[in-house]
Amino acid sequence: MYRYDQFDATFVRERTAQFKGQVARRLAGELTEEEFRPLRLKNGLYLQLHAYMLRVAIPYGELSSKQMRKLAFIARRYDKGYGHFTTRQNIQYNWPRLDDVPAILEHLAEVEMHAIQTSGNCIRNVTSDHFAGVAADEIEDPRVWAEVIRQWSTLHPEFSYLPRKFKIAIIAADKDRAAMRTHDIGLKIVRNAKGELGFAFYTGGGQGRTPIIGPLVKSFVAAEDLLSYLDATLRVYNMHGRRDNIYKARIKILVQALGAEEFGRQVEEEWLRIKDSVLKLPAEEVARIRQYFAPPALEKLPARNEGFEAKKAADPDFARWVQANTDDHKVDGYRIVTISLKPVGGAPGDASADQMDLLADLADAYSLGQIRVTHRQNLVLPYVRQQDLFDLWAKLGSAKLAEANVELVTDIIACPGLDYCNLANARSIPVAQRISRRFSDPKRLAEIGELRLNISGCINACGHHHVGHIGILGVDKKGEEFYQVTLGGSSAEDISLGKILGPAFSLDQITDAIETVVDTYLDLREGPQERFIDTYRRLGIEPFKEKVYDSLKERRSAAE
Amino acid sequence: MTVLRNGVPQPNEWVRVADDAPLPETDKVIVSLERWQAERVNLRQRNAAIGVALKSEQSPLLIQDDLDRLSLVALEFPKFTDGRAFSHARVLRDRLGFTGEIRGFGQVLRDQYLFMLRCGFDTVEPAAGKRVEGYAEALKEFSVFYQPTNDDRATALQLRHRKEAVAA
Numbered sequence: 148m149y150r151y152d153q154f155d156a157t158f159v160r161e162r163t164a165q166f167k168g169q170v171a172r173r174l175a176g177e178l179t180e181e182e183f184r185p186l187r188l189k190n191g192l193y194l195q196l197h198a199y200m201l202r203v204a205i206p207y208g209e210l211s212s213k214q215m216r217k218l219a220f221i222a223r224r225y226d227k228g229y230g231h232f233t234t235r236q237n238i239q240y241n242w243p244r245l246d247d248v249p250a251i252l253e254h255l256a257e258v259e260m261h262a263i264q265t266s267g268n269c270i271r272n273v274t275s276d277h278f279a280g281v282a283a284d285e286i287e288d289p290r291v292w293a294e295v296i297r298q299w300s301t302l303h304p305e306f307s308y309l310p311r312k313f314k315i316a317i318i319a320a321d322k323d324r325a326a327m328r329t330h331d332i333g334l335k336i337v338r339n340a341k342g343e344l345g346f347a348f349y350t351g352g353g354q355g356r357t358p359i360i361g362p363l364v365k366s367f368v369a370a371e372d373l374l375s376y377l378d379a380t381l382r383v384y385n386m387h388g389r390r391d392n393i394y395k396a397r398i399k400i401l402v403q404a405l406g407a408e409e410f411g412r413q414v415e416e417e418w419l420r421i422k423d424s425v426l427k428l429p430a431e432e433v434a435r436i437r438q439y440f441a442p443p444a445l446e447k448l449p450a451r452n453e454g455f456e457a458k459k460a461a462d463p464d465f466a467r468w469v470q471a472n473t474d475d476h477k478v479d480g481y482r483i484v485t486i487s488l489k490p491v492g493g494a495p496g497d498a499s500a501d502q503m504d505l506l507a508d509l510a511d512a513y514s515l516g517q518i519r520v521t522h523r524q525n526l527v528l529p530y531v532r533q534q535d536l537f538d539l540w541a542k543l544g545s546a547k548l549a550e551a552n553v554e555l556v557t558d559i560i561a562c563p564g565l566d567y568c569n570l571a572n573a574r575s576i577p578v579a580q581r582i583s584r585r586f587s588d589p590k591r592l593a594e595i596g597e598l599r600l601n602i603s604g605c606i607n608a609c610g611h612h613h614v615g616h617i618g619i620l621g622v623d624k625k626g627e628e629f630y631q632v633t634l635g636g637s638s639a640e641d642i643s644l645g646k647i648l649g650p651a652f653s654l655d656q657i658t659d660a661i662e663t664v665v666d667t668y669l670d671l672r673e674g675p676q677e678r679f680i681d682t683y684r685r686l687g688i689e690p691f692k693e694k695v696y697d698s699l700k701e702r703r704s705a706a707e
Numbered sequence: 708m709t710v711l712r713n714g715v716p717q718p719n720e721w722v723r724v725a726d727d728a729p730l731p732e733t734d735k736v737i738v739s740l741e742r743w744q745a746e747r748v749n750l751r752q753r754n755a756a757i758g759v760a761l762k763s764e765q766s767p768l769l770i771q772d773d774l775d776r777l778s779l780v781a782l783e784f785p786k787f788t789d790g791r792a793f794s795h796a797r798v799l800r801d802r803l804g805f806t807g808e809i810r811g812f813g814q815v816l817r818d819q820y821l822f823m824l825r826c827g828f829d830t831v832e833p834a835a836g837k838r839v840e841g842y843a844e845a846l847k848e849f850s851v852f853y854q855p856t857n858d859d860r861a862t863a864l865q866l867r868h869r870k871e872a873v874a875a
């Protein structure tokens with residue numbers, strides 16, 4: 148993974164000192180709260196319902212075991228003993244004190260971490276495919292380019308006061324594991340007809356109250372032109388993005404207003420003037436960064452391990468976990484392990500300090516000390532030998548980390564919701580907990596198969612509800628929490644936005660409603676190979692709608 | 708009124724003239740874009756130095772044909788969170804090749820000062836009542852810069868590879 152050189156290390160120290168000074172000026176009354184707010188947000192510090200929240204950057208989701216131990220230490224010492232892994236591959240602490248924040252940042256800097264640009268109207272932490280570097284289907288390691296973008300976007304002098312936040316994601320495979328087209332800029336690494344490497348720019352996607360699938364604005368930008376094309380795109384946005392209405396300030400609104408073609412023309416005009424400037428990316432810098440991501444020297448192993456096969460045959464629980472939570476690896480004899488942070492009845496994405504320490508130890512023992520965070524709020528060990536899987540699984544089980552539910556209906560994305568967030572209409576976490584209890588039977592879970600369920604506590608869509616196969620959105624009805632259900636969304640390569648099923652449900656009805664949707668699918672599917680989303684696409688929303696509202700009526704009359 | 712140059716407060720040599728006020732003969736004056744456009748022919752012939760102030764929604768492309776005659780372009784920060792002027796400064800320098808003075812005025816904070824200089828600003832005129840202290844310190848907060856802009860600060864990228872060239 149990338150390691151800081153002297154320049155990166157000096158930079159983070161300087162930024163930490165600068166923020167310490169800003170906190171001191173605020174505490175001394177030299178800065179008003181209005182002035183301090185954007186400054187603290189650029190350093191990941193939110194004011195929430197009950198306390199400050201600190202969001203720590205995990206660039207493109209990659210963590211070392213040493214960094215994970217530091218995150219555990221911070222959770223224990225400065226928070227209530229846990230942290231929350233987020234859909235943007237970051238970690239949030241919900242209970243830090245303002246005057247502790249500079250000390251926390253100093254601890255983070257010791258392990259090459261920070262909270263820079265995890266919030267605020269600037270270019271946020273860049274996200275990527277959590278299987279980068281180990282996925283069999285990638286044409287290039289997207290981390291190399293994510294790191295180029297991380298450096299370019301860090302304290303960018305021109306783009307630190309944008310109309311609104313700006314999120315970039317990058318992938319390098321046809322399979323989209325990073326919800327690429329839901330971002331302000333989604334980048335897909337491609338090769339042109341000559342075999343040269345470049346980037347397809349999908350600009351102007353986003354979620355929130357106006358969900359938009361990012362349109363293709365330019366199908367090929369040569370690798371050396373990446374930064375100039377990014378600069379040109381951001382410049383057009385910075386100059387012309389709306390600043391009069393916060394709800395219309397994202398780049399997606401500008402792209403929609405101009406049309407993708409006209410937007411692309413304006414970017415092109417700007418780009419042609421700066422393309423051959425200092426922004427041209429030197430090959431030696433790419434080569435320098437690439438060294439850090441060179442494939443590790445791995446022991447040569449046979450593709451098939453008999454001991455592993457025997458264990459799977461003997462232990463159906465283990466076999467189910469292998470089936471749900473591990474993926475094919477680039478290298479024979481290895482598997483990619485996803486560790487679910489969605490235990491039955493738990494808060495999605497939360498990990499305790501003890502769990503983090505254990506995960507760091509397991510990463511050292513089984514995965515070259517490397518860990519990844521996924522945008523579905525799980526963790527990944529990218530380099531596990533098949534013969535180690537059984538021991539790893541057993542150890543994970545002892546810490547309630549062996550839930551076999553990755554990409555299944557209880558692998559729920561949920562935002563913090565009304566339990567923490569001051570913008571929320573409704574709680575998200577209790578809904579996730581109820582649903583995960585309802586579907587807790589492992590056999591039933593496996594039978595249902597791939598089904599992505601996403602929950603947001605309000606229309607801001609932090610929990611990706613628009614692009615869940617099933618989406619749940621918290622709404623407020625006369626001061627009561629209600630939940631609107633959408634079906635048919637997807638954030639993957641088959642991206643689509645969900646459609647509203649019908650009138651919203653109360654907290655007491657929502658779990659039944661979801662269960663009816665799932666049962667209806669099981670009745671209607673052509674076989675276990677047909678995923679929920681495929682059945683939905685074949686039949687549309689009507690059969691689901693009918694069943695859900697009929698059974699709601701039946702339950703009502705039974706109760707009367 | 709004070710302006711900041713290289714972090715140091717200095718007396719302001721330029722006079723902002725309201726749209727309905729008469730122009731002083733000799734002073735260096737800054738007029739609004741509206742006045743510049745209305746009186747362009749006369750103003751271009753004026754003997755003393757002249758500058759134009761642009762609001763944050765006014766693009767420098769509106770004065771691209773007049774830059775040969777202008778000694779200063781002032782860019783407004785109506786709120787310090789309105790970052791359009793950063794791009795406008797870069798358009799002036801990189802795209803239009805303007806070599807005169809670029810001045811930022813309005814709601815600016817020292818926390819933006821380094822960014823301003825990196826985008827091509829020369830001077831800053833904070834709004835009345837705003838602190839002018841701390842700007843010199845703000846310049847020293849960072850020694851590492853990632854983005855190549857057109858100022859003369861070496862980027863991490865250049866330093867890395869210069870170093871390697873020496874080592875090789």
Ligand code: HEM
Nearest residue numbers: 195233234235353354355356397562563568570607608609
């Ligand atoms: C705790 C307080 C939080 C607040 C106040 C908050 C605020 C917001 C707001 C206002 C939006 C809508 C932005 C727009 O439409 O322009 C948004 C979107 C979003 N937030 Fe949050 N958020 C919070 C927590 C989180 C968490 C925990 C995550 C996970 C990392 C997250 C990730 C996202 C994502 C992925 C989106 C949608 C993508 C997009 O911006 O288009 N947020 N958030």
Ligand code: SF4
Nearest residue numbers: 562568571604605609
């Ligand atoms: S979706 Fe709404 S409730 Fe949930 S975290 Fe975002 S802003 Fe808060």
